[in-house]
Amino acid sequence: MPTVLILGASSDIALAIAKEFAANQYHVQLAARNVQRLAPAQSDIAIRSGNSCSLHEFDAVNYDTHQTFFQSLPVKPDVTVSVFGVMHDEDKAFTNWQLAEQMIATNYTGAVSILNIIAAYYQQQQKGCIAGISSVAGERGRASKLIYGSSKAGFTAYLDGLRNYLFKSGVHVVTVKPGFVYTKMTEDLKLPGLLTATPALVAKTVFTAVQKKKNTVYVKWMWRWIMLIIKNIPEFQFKKMKL
Amino acid sequence: MMRKEIANWGNYPVMESDERSFQFIEELQQVVAQKKEMVARGNGRCYGDASLADTTLSTLKFDKVLSFDTSTGVFECQGGILLSDILDIIVPKGWFLPVTPGTKYITIGGGIASDVHGKNHHVDGSISNHIVEMDVLLADGSIATCTPTLLPDLFEATCGGMGLTGVITRVKFRLKKVETAYIKQKQIKARNLDHILELFEEHKHATYSVAWIDCLKKGKQFGRSILILGEHATINDLSDAQKKAPLQLPKKKQITFPFNLPSWVLNQFTVKAFNFLYYGKNFKKEINNVVSYEPFFYPLDAILHWNRGYGKKGFIQYQFVLPLHAKDGLIEILHRISNEGLGSFLAVLKVFGKQESMISFPTEGYTLALDFPVRKGLFEFCDELDQLVLKHGGRLYMSKDARMQPSVLQAGYPQLSKFISIINKYNPKHKFASVQSKRLLLTETPR
Numbered sequence: 042m043p044t045v046l047i048l049g050a051s052s053d054i055a056l057a058i059a060k061e062f063a064a065n066q067y068h069v070q071l072a073a074r075n076v077q078r079l080a081p082a083q084s085d086i087a088i089r090s091g092n093s094c095s096l097h098e099f100d101a102v103n104y105d106t107h108q109t110f111f112q113s114l115p116v117k118p119d120v121t122v123s124v125f126g127v128m129h130d131e132d133k134a135f136t137n138w139q140l141a142e143q144m145i146a147t148n149y150t151g152a153v154s155i156l157n158i159i160a161a162y163y164q165q166q167q168k169g170c171i172a173g174i175s176s177v178a179g180e181r182g183r184a185s186k187l188i189y190g191s192s193k194a195g196f197t198a199y200l201d202g203l204r205n206y207l208f209k210s211g212v213h214v215v216t217v218k219p220g221f222v223y224t225k226m227t228e229d230l231k232l233p234g235l236l237t238a239t240p241a242l243v244a245k246t247v248f249t250a251v252q253k254k255k256n257t258v259y260v261k262w263m264w265r266w267i268m269l270i271i272k273n274i275p276e277f278q279f280k281k282m283k284l
Numbered sequence: 285m286m287r288k289e290i291a292n293w294g295n296y297p298v299m300e301s302d303e304r305s306f307q308f309i310e311e312l313q314q315v316v317a318q319k320k321e322m323v324a325r326g327n328g329r330c331y332g333d334a335s336l337a338d339t340t341l342s343t344l345k346f347d348k349v350l351s352f353d354t355s356t357g358v359f360e361c362q363g364g365i366l367l368s369d370i371l372d373i374i375v376p377k378g379w380f381l382p383v384t385p386g387t388k389y390i391t392i393g394g395g396i397a398s399d400v401h402g403k404n405h406h407v408d409g410s411i412s413n414h415i416v417e418m419d420v421l422l423a424d425g426s427i428a429t430c431t432p433t434l435l436p437d438l439f440e441a442t443c444g445g446m447g448l449t450g451v452i453t454r455v456k457f458r459l460k461k462v463e464t465a466y467i468k469q470k471q472i473k474a475r476n477l478d479h480i481l482e483l484f485e486e487h488k489h490a491t492y493s494v495a496w497i498d499c500l501k502k503g504k505q506f507g508r509s510i511l512i513l514g515e516h517a518t519i520n521d522l523s524d525a526q527k528k529a530p531l532q533l534p535k536k537k538q539i540t541f542p543f544n545l546p547s548w549v550l551n552q553f554t555v556k557a558f559n560f561l562y563y564g565k566n567f568k569k570e571i572n573n574v575v576s577y578e579p580f581f582y583p584l585d586a587i588l589h590w591n592r593g594y595g596k597k598g599f600i601q602y603q604f605v606l607p608l609h610a611k612d613g614l615i616e617i618l619h620r621i622s623n624e625g626l627g628s629f630l631a632v633l634k635v636f637g638k639q640e641s642m643i644s645f646p647t648e649g650y651t652l653a654l655d656f657p658v659r660k661g662l663f664e665f666c667d668e669l670d671q672l673v674l675k676h677g678g679r680l681y682m683s684k685d686a687r688m689q690p691s692v693l694q695a696g697y698p699q700l701s702k703f704i705s706i707i708n709k710y711n712p713k714h715k716f717a718s719v720q721s722k723r724l725l726l727t728e729t730p731r
Contacts, residue, residue, distance in 0.1 A: 081348035081350055081362060084349060084350050084351060085347075085349045085350075088349045088351070088352050089349060089369075225305070
């Protein structure tokens with residue numbers, strides 16, 4: 042039975058992805074900070090799916106520990122899904138470097154650090170799959186997603202590059218751009234129903250994309266077209282807009 | 285902070301609330317510490333205003349299974365898990381819920397806060413009878429484990445206590461062993477009210493029993509009904525095809541009620557026509573068959589959002605219980621309803637068995653539940669019914685209530701003051717309070 046590693050397993054999206062893989066006959070490894078908090082999720086996944094689920098301590102911004110973390114996994118995962126990320130208020134982050142740095146360090150640097158290690162292992166094995174949960178916010182820089190968007194832009198570029206880098210080794214990389222999702226992160230926002238996905242739908246999309254070796258997937262199809270339009274607005278116009 | 289419009293299943297009343305969800309206990313503790321007034325809310329399937337408050341604590345993400353012993357049938361979970369999820373896990377292993385209400389789309393915590401009953405109340409009691417232990421998060425942020433013998437006051441006031449003692453965060457309860465996922469069903473037509481009450485008595489040993497009753501029929505057929513009985517089917521009861529996978533149910537598609545029906549659609553004539561067809565669909569006096577548990581226990585769950593059938597103004601459900609000796613009262617109330625012409629599509633009659641509890645609704649006697657679409661004059665009419673219920677020694681179900689007067693609650697529940705004193709002990713500042721608890725003066729006593 043194959044194994045999936047979920048990096049940043051505490052979020053709503055991550056747990057939905059874990060459940061989806063477990064329901065499709067995968068062993069699940071949940072990796073997160075303070076991972077013991079996830080003991081209820083662990084029993085939940087194992088009891089519902091009948092497949093095993095294990096907990097592993099992982100801190101995305103503690104780069105020095107990443108090598109040891111991966112080495113100490115008792116079973117190396119066939120699929121790795123990188124879900125972790127933080128989003129702060131952009132106006133606050135603009136003047137508070139700690140907040141800005143945390144977004145960059147988690148969403149970009151931390152992701153590159155751990156995925157480099159896993160990618161190298163997959164390359165050596167000549168197999169494996171990495172799925173990264175990036176964001177539509179990374180497609181074009183704009184005021185309301187200044188730092189978050191740029192960190193996700195970096196992450197998207199990294200995933201695309203990694204796909205290219207590993208192609209010859211038979212290792213696949215999926216870039217996932219969920220758009221709006223009903224989660225803890227967005228609980229206080231008023232989201233347009235048509236454009237907003239549930240964590241369960243994100244999970245299904247990720248699972249299918251991994252199975253079908255898709256390159257870049259949007260969870261709700263409209264987002265592909267919305268972002269296409271946004272990307273094609275001429276900059277002289279775009280810079281004046283409130284987006 | 286975002287406020288959103290919420291309403292429970294009756295779509296009445298509707299209010300704005302700051303809804304907070306939590307996945308970890310610390311997150312819940314944080315909100316409880318910050319906010320002044322709040323109440324836990326599961327899937328919003330109580331009918332009235334019990335789980336409405338300025339701040340609602342949505343338990344839906346606190347839904348993890350903690351343990352399941354498939355040999356003893358002891359199941360342990362967090363408070364926000366839906367019964368539908370529990371069924372998906374336990375039925376394939378040969379277990380069933382010890383008690384289930386008429387929908388599986390409720391959370392276990394909500395079920396305990398309402399101390400829900402099912403078609404087997406006369407033999408198995410309500411859900412609280414099957415709890416091994418539970419955790420309640422109290423107003424001071426601490427978590428108290430209670431059982432019928434450990435902090436018994438907290439336990440008793442939490443079962444049926446409408447969330448006023450705290451938030452039910454963990455529950456351990458005993459399941460019922462089953463051989464198959466099917467029910468051996470028997471439907472018997474009853475000519476009138478006397479006949480259906482005789483049938484209930486005759487079949488009091490049946491595990492499951494409930495009756496649909498036509499509230500609008502007058503004259504000789506007053507109270508005509510269909511009694512529905514059920515037993516868990518054994519392997520031998522199944523067809524050869526069913527025997528191959530006795531614990532699996534065929535996947536069925538759900539239908540959604542896509543919009544609110546205009547309120548004029550429901551009137552005396554359409555309800556009468558519906559009742560005529562519903563009663564008439566059973567040609568034979570008695571029908572015996574084997575059905576899967578879903579249509580037997582959850583016929584309305586097959587239609588998502590069926591509450592929209594009552595229109596935008598919403599509806600209320602009126603459920604009362606009268607002691608067994610008050611058959612005259614039942615007749616009087618049914619007459620009053622049929623004279624008013626306010627009958628609902630599915631009026632449900634059941635006989636409860638004995639139950640001793642502080643604040644839970646079930647008590648030995650006849651219980652009748654009906655839906656009334658909200659319209660002018662309805663509440664005055666319900667106030668009249670309340671007086672009849674009280675006159676005959678009965679009471680109303682808080683989980684279905686959106687409008688009763690505090691005096692009606694007081695008169696129906698002799699242990700109410702004890703309940704209030706336990707609320708005051710564990711929830712002294714009335715941090716846990718709902719629109720209902722304030723309306724019913726459960727959390728409004730001058731202190």
